[in-house]
Amino acid sequence: MERIPSVDLKDFLSDDPDRKQKFINDIGKAYEDIGFVALKGHFLDDELVDNLYSEVKNFFDLPIDVKESYEIPGIGGQRGYVSFGKESAKGKKEGDLKEFWHFGQYVEDDEERKKEYPDNIEVKELKHFNAIGKQTYKMLEKTAKYVLRALALHLNIEETYFDNYIHNGNSILRPIHYPPIIQEPKNAVRAAAHGDINLITLLMGAQGRGLQVQNHDGEWLDAIAEPDELMINVGDMLSRHTNNKLKSTIHRVVNPPRELWGTSRYSIPFFMHPISEMKLNVLDNCIDENHPKQYEDITAGEFLNQRLIELGLKK
Ligand SMILES: O=C(O)CCC(=O)C(=O)O
Numbered sequence: 001m002e003r004i005p006s007v008d009l010k011d012f013l014s015d016d017p018d019r020k021q022k023f024i025n026d027i028g029k030a031y032e033d034i035g036f037v038a039l040k041g042h043f044l045d046d047e048l049v050d051n052l053y054s055e056v057k058n059f060f061d062l063p064i065d066v067k068e069s070y071e072i073p074g075i076g077g078q079r080g081y082v083s084f085g086k087e088s089a090k091g092k093k094e095g096d097l098k099e100f101w102h103f104g105q106y107v108e109d110d111e112e113r114k115k116e117y118p119d120n121i122e123v124k125e126l127k128h129f130n131a132i133g134k135q136t137y138k139m140l141e142k143t144a145k146y147v148l149r150a151l152a153l154h155l156n157i158e159e160t161y162f163d164n165y166i167h168n169g170n171s172i173l174r175p176i177h178y179p180p181i182i183q184e185p186k187n188a189v190r191a192a193a194h195g196d197i198n199l200i201t202l203l204m205g206a207q208g209r210g211l212q213v214q215n216h217d218g219e220w221l222d223a224i225a226e227p228d229e230l231m232i233n234v235g236d237m238l239s240r241h242t243n244n245k246l247k248s249t250i251h252r253v254v255n256p257p258r259e260l261w262g263t264s265r266y267s268i269p270f271f272m273h274p275i276s277e278m279k280l281n282v283l284d285n286c287i288d289e290n291h292p293k294q295y296e297d298i299t300a301g302e303f304l305n306q307r308l309i310e311l312g313l314k315k
């Protein structure tokens, strides 16, 4: 496969069963192959997207000591600010050339669950940052819910199978700033090759160049979306759960050519996580003679913990 397939969520949401089925088939096929699709017809309107980018830029433009005052020790970077170079890909010692912010779940109907998560951090210097973040979080979560419904149907399980696992799930919205490059990086890139941890990732900002996806032949394909598309990929949790029927594909963000070193890159992934007690045990109907069970039983919470330690975010 030479390019990332494009799908339209409006097909899945339509009353026409043929359109709905076509969406399921297209995304299912793409995820069994390259693990990525570009998706139109999502729930983010242009005004929200514009406001979000401007708030995100305003935040990263704040003085470093202000940003660092939002870097909270002891929570594995799960909320607030994570400073430049802190996170490195699994197995790599150089930090990625990025700084980022985390918005987490807004639990409004479950006191116990609310206690489980760190609180979101309010940026006092920016009037609209927090509200715009929350609105975006909700719209991406809603988009992801329908994508997972389509995948459930593709997997021949109940359409709403994922709904209860993602309601109040541990999802994270991560605005990332890759700053201008000042001097030749030794071994570091904007984001080193990695697979995502979570169920699925919805990425805003893939219209800017830099994101690359590895195909089966080990070649790197540019993954560029249209301005109205989200790039959506399978993460390791979903790949485990489906016995690797759906592929969590390795991807990276390369440094720009020297003439573009002076430019920042902004991207905003939404990492869809389930609640921590969801069992990621391989689904029975993804096991047969030709596809023996490949992964040990594990919960989403245990899996996340392991990975945060490997990323250098948690001790
Ligand atoms: O910035 C990007 O385009 C991708 C970032 C990414 O892959 C990640 O944060 O997991």
Ligand SMILES: [Fe+2]
Pocket: 194, 195, 196, 201, 251
């Ligand atoms: Fe990623």
